[in-house]
Amino acid sequence: MTKGNLAIVLHAHLPYVRSEEPGSLEEDWFFQALVECYLPLLETLEEASTAKDQTPKITIGLSPTLLSLLEDQVLKNRFEEWVSIRLELLNKLETNCTAAALDLKGHLKRQLKSWKSCKGDLIGRFKKLQTLEIIDILTCAATHGYLPLLRENPEAVRAQLKTAVREHQRLFTNAPLGIWLPECAYYEGLDDLMSESGLRYAVLDGHGLLNADPRPRYGLYAPICTRRGVAFFGRDSESTLPVWSARDGYPGNPNYREFHRDLGWDLSIENLKKIGIKEKRPLGIKLFKISSQNTSLEDKQEYDPQAAKESVEKDAESYLKDRKKQLIKLEKSMKIEPLLIAPFDAELFGHWWFEGPKFLSHLFIKAKREGVKLITLKDALQLTPQIQLCNPSPSSWGQGGFHNYWLDKSNAWIVHEWSKAGREMVSICSGGLIEESNIKIIKQAGRELLLSQSSDWSFILKAETTTELARERINLHLKRFWILINAIKDNKNITEKIIDEIEKEDCIFPLISPIDWKKKI
Incomplete structure (x- = not known):
């Protein structure tokens, strides 16, 4: 051998x-x-x-x-x-x-x-x-x-x-x-x-x-x-x-x-x-x-x-x-x-x-x-x-070896959207705004944020394959995220039916925890 x-x-x-x-x-x-x-x-x-x-x-x-x-x-x-x-x-x-x-x-x-x-x-x-x-x-x-x-x-x-x-x-x-x-x-x-x-x-x-x-x-x-x-x-x-x-x-x-x-x-x-x-x-x-x-x-x-x-x-x-x-x-x-x-x-x-x-x-x-x-x-x-x-070097296995395939003129706009939504999620999960009645809403907002962050959609936009589907997916998850977040922020009532419809389509991560987005002191 x-x-x-x-x-x-x-x-x-x-x-x-x-x-x-x-x-x-x-x-x-x-x-x-x-x-x-x-x-x-x-x-x-x-x-x-x-x-x-x-x-x-x-x-x-x-x-x-x-x-x-x-x-x-x-x-x-x-x-x-x-x-x-x-x-x-x-x-x-x-x-x-x-x-x-x-x-x-x-x-x-x-x-x-x-x-x-x-x-x-x-x-x-x-x-x-x-x-x-x-x-x-x-x-x-x-x-x-x-x-x-x-x-x-x-x-x-x-x-x-x-x-x-x-x-x-x-x-x-x-x-x-x-x-x-x-x-x-x-x-x-x-x-x-x-x-x-x-x-x-x-x-x-x-x-x-x-x-x-x-x-x-x-x-x-x-x-x-x-x-x-x-x-x-x-x-x-x-x-x-x-x-x-x-x-x-x-x-x-x-x-x-x-x-x-x-x-x-x-x-x-x-x-x-x-x-x-x-x-x-x-x-x-x-x-x-x-x-x-x-x-x-x-x-x-x-x-x-x-x-x-x-x-x-x-x-x-x-x-x-x-x-x-x-x-x-x-x-x-x-x-x-x-x-x-x-x-x-x-x-x-x-x-x-x-x-x-x-x-x-x-x-x-x-x-x-x-x-x-x-x-x-x-x-x-x-x-x-x-x-x-050793300390590894920043890198990826994508074209060019770093991050440029996912940070291209075709898809860079998403990074700002992720950052904006991420800041809001961290703020709500860190600021004591989660009441017991809002737990279901914030969990689903977390699912939508995570789903919007999939690198697959960025890749598709750069590769110019099923770009319409990729944009639809990103925008759909971000739209749902903001509907749910704004309901909490503005103390607006959101019907159980709307939450259930979103949850039915994006029924992923049953053990998701808002604590993961809580800022460390």
């Missing part, structure tokens, strides 16, 4: 896209993530956990907003019909007899069976894997707020962290020790609030460690620790780029399934309306392969499941061989065992890269054979006898 370890870290997250309307775009986001990523990922981990010759070990962050969707009974009740509509559509296609269509039908049926077998309790399955020490579950900020842009009101950052910890403990019994910081974003002093919330480790982008003070003696290949007792791991680009890059990495293999060619774009609007979809958008039915990077979407060739299966096995073996070479080289210059940190968005595995879960499966099968030890972040800390004291 090579001396050294590989930690694969997955960040599983969706913004709060709960919708009361069946067939909505938001519902599609969630259900596609279920059938393409989260159910296949659980299947991969569970199968590996019972195999004698496999060594499955990963760290996975489950964001509180994703967990709220997984727990939501309204969404659960609609999932089976959503899958059935797609199966029916595949049955009607002229291409029904093709290998691609048959393979997709088999995939959907398998995920539906997996869903039914646990009655939709995916959280329970993740919890069992953690009990078996197959996975180490991290939390995230409550609504994936971009914490460096909320720092004007430290209490707003504290509320993001403490709400997340409280929600994680409610669902998994034990409080989390690790956190996936949204966008791996860090600013000076954040470790104080992390420590106060009981959080002890997180992953940063590489330059968050390489520019630390003092510079870590082992660079990215060992954790560092602040004086507040919070450890940080650094992303290793050599370990991530081959998987992350759609152009230069494994996901760009011509045999793999093409993400952008979807039946939802190919069907006429009339046919889409027949299945209850009002506009053209992806359905999660993809029957073509990448073919080549330069092939136009309309000229893509049909997906060949067998060719993809052979390619993914070779790519997994190639990845492990390269990690082994990397560890052997590092071992010669280090007095401790080197550690490679490979963090990814979980949806890369299955959603963006359909073959991703199979890639992980082959890693679990081949890791021991190739002499590469897989490890969780929690285990890595326990194996590190001494950790160097």
Whole structure:
């Protein structure tokens, strides 16, 4: 066995896209993530956990907003019909007899069976894997707020962290020790609030460690620790780029399934309306392969499941061989065992890269054979006898490595709105204005403030994808926040019906606490 370890870290997250309307775009986001990523990922981990010759070990962050969707009974009740509509559509296609269509039908049926077998309790399955020490579950900020842009009101950052910890403990019994910081974003002093919330480790982008003070003696290949007792791991680009890059990495293999060619774009609007979809958008039915990077979407060739299966096995073996070479080289210059940190968005595995879960499966099968030890972040800390004291550098894993993707001319206006609303929330929670009759109102105001702070909407505005939806979400949550806050400030009566309607739509964080926004004396 090579001396050294590989930690694969997955960040599983969706913004709060709960919708009361069946067939909505938001519902599609969630259900596609279920059938393409989260159910296949659980299947991969569970199968590996019972195999004698496999060594499955990963760290996975489950964001509180994703967990709220997984727990939501309204969404659960609609999932089976959503899958059935797609199966029916595949049955009607002229291409029904093709290998691609048959393979997709088999995939959907398998995920539906997996869903039914646990009655939709995916959280329970993740919890069992953690009990078996197959996975180490991290939390995230409550609504994936971009914490460096909320720092004007430290209490707003504290509320993001403490709400997340409280929600994680409610669902998994034990409080989390690790956190996936949204966008791996860090600013000076954040470790104080992390420590106060009981959080002890997180992953940063590489330059968050390489520019630390003092510079870590082992660079990215060992954790560092602040004086507040919070450890940080650094992303290793050599370990991530081959998987992350759609152009230069494994996901760009011509045999793999093409993400952008979807039946939802190919069907006429009339046919889409027949299945209850009002506009053209992806359905999660993809029957073509990448073919080549330069092939136009309309000229893509049909997906060949067998060719993809052979390619993914070779790519997994190639990845492990390269990690082994990397560890052997590092071992010669280090007095401790080197550690490679490979963090990814979980949806890369299955959603963006359909073959991703199979890639992980082959890693679990081949890791021991190739002499590469897989490890969780929690285990890595326990194996590190001494950790160097360092102050991490402000950083993120976004474009440019700092905060500019979330502080762009397209989205910078939101920061002022967050600050203004945050100050008001802190003022009310700190000033003794919360009467017993107002507790329900202030709790819902806290939910709306947290939901408005999701970094996903800022990202969408910058990326110029579903920008109308992003603006609607931000403005809706801020509007609701001010309706509730002004009712308290101006001592205006607000009907129970209005509060109940807002609470019904944004029914998240049942244990939310206004104390989190209280200013410390």
